[in-house]
Amino acid sequence: RGLGDVYKRQFVNGTDVCGGITGINNEEGSIYGCASNITIGNSSSKLKGGLVGKNFGSIASSYTSAKISNATEENAGSIAGLNASENVKNVFYYTTNNIKAVGSNSTVIPDDTNKNKLKSEMLTKEFVDELNSVTDDSVEWIYNANTKLNNNYPTITVSYTHLTLP
Numbered sequence: 001r002g003l004g005d006v007y008k009r010q011f012v013n014g015t016d017v018c019g020g021i022t023g024i025n026n027e028e029g030s031i032y033g034c035a036s037n038i039t040i041g042n043s044s045s046k047l048k049g050g051l052v053g054k055n056f057g058s059i060a061s062s063y064t065s066a067k068i069s070n071a072t073e074e075n076a077g078s079i080a081g082l083n084a085s086e087n088v089k090n091v092f093y094y095t096t097n098n099i100k101a102v103g104s105n106s107t108v109i110p111d112d113t114n115k116n117k118l119k120s121e122m123l124t125k126e127f128v129d130e131l132n133s134v135t136d137d138s139v140e141w142i143y144n145a146n147t148k149l150n151n152n153y154p155t156i157t158v159s160y161t162h163l164t165l166p
Contacts, residue, residue, distance in 0.1 A: 017053035029057030033139035047081035077102035090134035
């Protein structure tokens with residue numbers, strides 16, 4: 001999908017596992033500098049998370065204000081519906097419908113580097129500064145006040161190196 005499609009997408013539904021970034025993040029997987037601000041799940045979704053449905057890998061320096069719908073504390077989490085990884089660091093999340101950071105069937109609860117935020121806090125310059133303080137130079141979070149871009153939530157500028165191979 002093109003970047004425009006990512007900004008236009010408003011909900012993710014699935015019958016098994018669904019998340020704002022991916023359904024399953026395996027042991028080798030890494031989610032870094034990502035955001036999810038959409039509605040996740042329907043009544044048939046077995047596991048759902050604001051960033052990841054089922055996490056075994058790394059999640060860092062990201063945020064989610066996703067709304068988790070049709071959820072129970074067992075099958076849903078603001079970060080991950082099921083988390084089995086200690087490598088969840090500096091993730092900011094908004095809780096809806098009394099859903100915790102990860103589903104209650106998770107084997108690992110994220111540490112205190114991960115912080116619950118109000119949606120109103122996520123729309124501030126201070127929040128953007130906090131995001132930038134936990135990311136490296138490859139990601140720059142941008143403050144979007146008074147714009148229609150991403151409903152005023154922070155977005156990113158990504159630096160990468162273009163290699164030309166012989």
